[in-house]
Amino acid sequence: MKLPQLAVCAALALVSFLPVPSRAADKITVTDITGRTVEVKAPVNKVILGEGRQVYFVAALDTETPFKRVVGWRDDFEKADLDGYKDYLAKYPEIAKLPTFGGSKEGTFDIEQAVALAPDVMIMNVEAKTATDDAKLTEKLAKVGIPVVFVDFRDKPFENTEPSMRLIGKLFGKEAKAEEFIAFRKEQIDRVTERLAKANPAKPVVMMERAGGYTDDCCMSFGNENFGKMVEIAGGINMAGKIIPGTFGVVNPEQVIAANPDQVIVTGSNWELYVPGGAWVGVGSGADEAKARDKLAALMKRPAYTGVKAVQNRQVHAIWHQFYNSPYQFVAIQQIAKWLHPELFKDLDPDQTMKTLYERFLPVAYKPGYWVSLTDKE
Incomplete structure (x- = not known):
């Protein structure tokens, strides 16, 4: 479902009145693909996927219940891979009701919607970083305690796939599964x-x-x-x-x-x-x-x-x-x-x-x- 987008100014007004969560003892510090160090409460329970096709790596780690952490995602999976989307929809019909976002590159990301979903982390693809920086999206989300981490399977996949999988494995508490996948990939x-x-x-x-x-x-x-x-x-x-x-x-x-x-x-x-x-x-x-x-x-x-x-x-x-x-x-x-x-x-x-x-x-x-x-x- 596509929730209506509110003006960024309205979202920022909301941000100014929301409390910033205090540090929790179980927060960890991770380094994302861009070299940013980010504090995240882990293992994460609620995730926003900055691209719907990130389900490709989410499902490889949370195999039994791939959508248990996903509280929102970008609206590209169905459009870009209709056959794959139908496979997942048939088994997990609840994904049709997941809140969807437009893209940060197109300037249609709804900050207030993200705040309402209260995720532990938002995962973004590195190709969206320029637009994200221009819109100061990471700073705006940080003000309400929503950390952003960047991964990459597209721009430099042979440099960044392994560290991206390790990063997600650490966030999900699935380090062993991530290493198993990495070993299989290298073997092949x-x-x-x-x-x-x-x-x-x-x-x-x-x-x-x-x-x-x-x-x-x-x-x-x-x-x-x-x-x-x-x-x-x-x-x-x-x-x-x-x-x-x-x-x-x-x-x-x-x-x-x-x-x-x-x-x-x-x-x-x-x-x-x-x-x-x-x-x-x-x-x-x-x-x-x-x-x-x-x-x-x-x-x-x-x-x-x-x-x-x-x-x-x-x-x-x-x-x-x-x-x-x-x-x-x-x-x-x-x-x-x-x-x-x-x-x-x-x-x-x-x-x-x-x-x-x-x-x-x-x-x-x-x-x-x-x-x-x-x-x-x-």
Whole structure:
């Protein structure tokens, strides 16, 4: 449910009259991803998620009851991952009644609503920090005893995923579960990197298209982080690595044609609530793989891919976009490695890895559909 947003001035007026909670003996000091030291009463009982998709890591730690601490969240989970949201909704119908927020980046975060929910902590993604700082949101929330911590699974996931999971584990009193997850993640990445180090195969050039078909424009891509980094770890060369200076950016169709990549990988998800009937490739939990494959083939008819050998050789794939914003990136690395080096990784089963992730750490049932390839259809 979406509660009405009140003016910030009204929220600040309320703040000035609310008492600041005194320090409790069970408060701990943690250091978040930005290097801020924050005092938090732990283990926390009530949490606001600054992004709904943070449920990806919450569920991996609070597997039995993933929403027991969540008193509010941003309204993006259903919109950005409709299939995943439906999985959780079916098992936990109460999430439909959780208070939702707009984004701090859009300036629609409701401070008074947060105060009313009285959380022990609010967890924010690091990409929201600039907007949060501009709005002095952390200071305003601190005045009413609501600490804010920042995590990151998106901007620099291969630097910040492990410390982010450890931070959440400490806040939740789930340190052992966090370490178990971290060890599993490392083990699965090592299955790729160790074999690549021994074999040292030639590296194919890969065009990673971010959210292909989400808009009419082409082509959003990745620099040397996120999916760009996943390509490198999986034994490929990220085509846009020397073009895009940051984590995210754009390459023009002429640059794709000139690079003539060996492989094309498009990220996709069920974005029906964002772009109804769009050209995006709807991979994800329980996706219709035949439909997704047809939409992927249609994207390759755009001018950027004219004459490109990846298209001519059908080395074109789509993968779940939300790997880019969750601690599950290790599964994407395995699947990309299998696409880039099929003989070297012929015995690697990323689908089984994803299934094991669900069985060991997540509370909902696994449904395949997180990737498709044009090579699957002769």
